[in-house]
Amino acid sequence: MSRTPQEQANLDFCTRMYNEMLFKFDASKIDEFLADGYIQHSTAASEGKEGLRDFFENRASRFKDISFSIKASFVDGDFTIFHIHTVRFPGDPGMSIIDYFRLEDGKVKEHWEVLQEIPETLPHSNGIF
Template structure:
């Protein structure tokens, strides 16, 4: 008998409750970040992503410039250097004005997959700060768990 099934069902129910427990503002923050991510990083369309940014944009990635203009330059860099780059959001977590994404990125280096954790802070519904941590998914793992939920 599989004893994990009831635990999986409980975890699924808890996740659904957690989603339902988001405030209206948290739901808006989640949608703001997801649309910003799609427009800026997948479609590489700065003009479509820019309305989601605040007047200031604090960047903590040491390889990207600070500010809205820094983000514009990053999008232009992606468009020119990695036009096939694609980021698939695997998980989203929201806590007040913080939105955290767990992302699967492909299309930068042939055959290479990156696992990315992006953290965004919003003020008054606009993205004002960003952190990220990026790790290459290895071909072989010391465990069978994978780096993405259920995969």
């Protein structure tokens, strides 16, 4: 798959954002990764940077053993898309999460997500990822 240099930079930036901020619920990194006027479309976090700070605080206190892994990532212009496996506690089949971000001037300006609970058993043997 061919990417422009800017697309590769966007993908690298967002991958670093996951590893340094999102996967750690590290609110100290919010200004580094999110643009001023950040627009949140999530069903779990309220508006803007402050909404994400509150989300991090809530999740960090509720899910001490949470783990995440990036299963796939894509980039198209200013949009990056990630398929994430989130396991909230030991024994949890987890959630399949699709996050997509729109970048503007080198930072994340908007975020959308799609969430899917992973059932204990599937009607096929292909797995969810």
